[in-house]
Amino acid sequence: MESKEGVLKMEEELGNSFSDYFPLQSIFDWSCEGGGNMPLGFMELLGVQDLKPPLFDMGQQQAPSAVVNQALNPCSTKNERFNYQPATPNSSSISSASSEAVNDEPIQVDDDQEEDQQKTKKQLKPKKTNQKRQSEPRFAFMTKSEVDHLEDGYRWRKYGQKAVKNSSFPRSYYRCTTTSCNVKKRVERSFTDPSMVITTYEGQHTHPSPIKPRSSLGGGAGSAPYHYRQQRQPFVNTLPPLNFGHNNGSIKAGNFHHERRFCSPGSSLLKDHGLLQDVIPSHMLKEE
């Protein structure tokens, strides 16, 4: 199965098994049994916990898990190693919450320290002081998408790209453009299925989504994330963007269309199902 392979790949990448984090249960199960309470949800990992998570506003303010319940009927998936992911743009997705520092406080580098580090780096390019690079909470998910960089409501600056071993697709590195926000994300395509995009978030946002609500747009072009330009591709996005609720008017009509589909269960889900089935193991679908 494609998706499972992807998840396993992510496990390797993250250096931990998802079962280490979510023994016997996936986030789906949290939603089913815990009344939607996630111990450490995606939203927290993204640092939007106190923002009325726009991410899922599109889902009639449903909790992520609820969205999942509708979309994937996770309660019947039992111990499938899947969990929900942010509704990424253009896509159906499979995610894996992960953190190498589940028990760690998110690293909040003092501004002064950070400045010092940058200064020294500029001057001497000294050794990096971060002995353990990946100490931030991380969250990875797979997305079926033609677009590499998925809209999630935040603005990102690409700071690097590397060819990845065993993959013909490069990995891109993005950093949140907001000063003092240390969130990073990596984006790469699955080499087993080029249509799948693996996005890994690292760290927590310390600020609200920069994308303003439509009502405050006034044209909105100015707040349109830079990469919208990149998304002008002949492909059609298949799911709503990760708007984090403050949906920007600049998001193209196609996305709104999908948004509506996503919000209305029933036939709309069936439509999405066509995409999801590319992602969801067939046996999961049979269980429904």
Added chain:
DNA sequence: CGGCTTTGACCAGCGC
């Protein structure tokens, strides 16, 4: 002109 991407180089960690 500011903000962003591109891309080659550099650095650190890790395995052999």
Added chain:
DNA sequence: GCGCTGGTCAAAGCCG
């Protein structure tokens, strides 16, 4: 110790 690989830096260039 050496080489490989992933992650980051920063100059150059692009674009609205």
